[in-house]
Amino acid sequence: MKLMKQLNGLALLAGALAVSMGVQSIPAQAQIGPITDRVKARGELICGVNNQLPGFGNIDENGNYVGFDIDICRAVAAALFGDPDKIQYVYLTAANRQSAMQSGEVDIMSRNTTWTLTRDREWAVTFGPTTYYDGQGFMVKKELGVEDLADLDGATICVIAGTTTELNLADTFRARGIAFTPVTFDGDDSSFNAYEEGRCDAITSDQSALISRRATLQNPDDHVILEEVISKEPLGPLVSQGDESFSDIMNWTVYALFYAEEKGITSANVEEFLSSEDPDIRRFLGQDGNLGELLGLEPDWTVNVIKAVGNYGEIFDRHLTPLGVARGLNQPYTQGGIQYAPPFR
């Protein structure tokens, strides 16, 4: 018995030692990685975007970048600096975005980029949460009377080089034994221009891009987007691999947008929620706990994000609803969609 007691005491001691060591190894503040460090020292976020996709990312008549993808960047800047305008934008094409990420030319990229395994590994990047669940479609001139993909046998199809779209096109047509001639361009503008001029019979891209660009064609009603969707295109922001503190900031900023929508917190009413009694909301808005500190951000970082760009639904309604894009899968999980944020605790 005595021996047992001694052993117990020893185990207790060891346990306490382990716990205390464990406690010691938990940092008082978040471990800041090289990218976060660099971005914070610069005081500005360098964000790679598209400038040819109205609704997602383009330049308005005042020369400002606007769109759904742009607001994701603005949200991250607001989380980091409390100011959504501390951003330097870099326009990237589908074909040159990979080298811009690999070389560290941009800190974060937010431009209709599909999350794939190859890109995850070979581009050496970390993808953030999917902000827009998309799928690849086709747009054809109405006068051709094309109803489905099989009707496109022998057609010339415009596609943007270096996209997953280009790969899916070849895969799908090969699998179904449909002949086609691809004509590849390096940007949305050149590709959609060539389609409109008649160089191609059809153009393929993500459904969202087709909807966005159809609105800019001279006679949008002359063109029809086929119902068939041939792929999954999860689009979202991404950062270079190797700094978890930075990818965590990206991830949790996007989750904050989802979470705010789920809780009904908007840019208009966020101030009122500050006095909420709901412990979940108090924690989320930094009134309680240390979530901001864990990320190396200000306690009220989520408040800054929501004030700057609103919640996910607000961003969607501001940029995409006017184009006629339906929410579809991009609803909160509580409303039948698949946008889902892990708990803020």
Added chain:
Amino acid sequence: MTSLSSQPHIQPTWWRDERILKILLQVAFVIAVLVVFGILTQNLTSSLRRLGITFGFRFLGNSANFGITEGIPYDPSESYLKAFVVGVVNTLWLSSISIVLATVMGMILGVARLSSNWLARQLATVITEIFRNVPVLLIVIFWYQGVILTLPAVRNSYSIGGFFFISQRGINLPSLDPSGWLIPTVVILAGAAWGIRKLLLARRPDVGPIQRNSLIGLGVLLLAVACWILFPEPPLRVDVPVLDRFNFRGGTQLSAEFTAMLLGLVTYTGCYIAEVVRGSFLAVQRGQWEASRAIGLTELSTFQLVIVPQALRIMIPSLNTQYLTLIKNSSLAIAVGFSDLFNISSTIINQSGRSVEMFAIIMATYLAINLVVSYGMNWINARVKLVER
């Protein structure tokens, strides 16, 4: 004289000996190059390691999975390497045709600018000055968007005799499809030509060369017609393009992108070649004309036998530069979506993420192509240069 040879040869100290200094400089240069290269390699490997990427060429065997508009037969299930080869072939095809046409255009324009005909001279001057002073990228885009894409749609193509069609998709023309009977036919026809000639020489030596050649031609023609009729399949079939639902089927097509690149490269480089040609002719001294006249040569003979050979000598090194520039400019194909080697490589880089490896391959390929062209031009240069006796 004896005083010179009797002077003792002074051996300078080694750090003053020119021969040793030269060697030392070269060694220092090599070391410098190696150090710079080493630093770059070190930088590359550490960056790749930081990103967690491995360096290697094994990915070239993976299937490419993207479609290519034109070129040698290729299927998306084939490897990245095959896709790259398609690009190289397209680049070579585009460059070689462009070089030939640009040279022809340059010769005509260059000579026209020296011509005594006022209109030809002015026209050549205007064309040369326009295309020579606009960036080649703009010229290519001008041909593509300003000219070709504004041509009629494919269903309203311009037709020439129902065989050639010109539309915004490019130029469709009949192709010659060989069958398995082509080689036997060629053998038979060649044999017949040789036989008839031999027979005529032996039996009818009185027949002149013009008549003899006509007889050979007639015989071969008759035999060819017989082959086309008698063989189960015609040796060469003419495949005329026919408009289908979306496009022409059959025949060959010069795509809009290829045509735009061709026109762009030919007009740009052609104008530079025109200047090279003009300069070379101007560089031949006027005295050469006068001297030729003095020995009774006609204008044409003077041009052919005296002026051209001398001008050619001046022309060829500059032409070499123009050809090399043209080949490099063909990489602008990416602007109009022509599948040249650079365009396909950038797609490979993007789809595979292997930028460092692909850029190494691209640079090596351009280097190889240009070295071969340079070597060929130097060989020609050596053949035409002044042989001093």
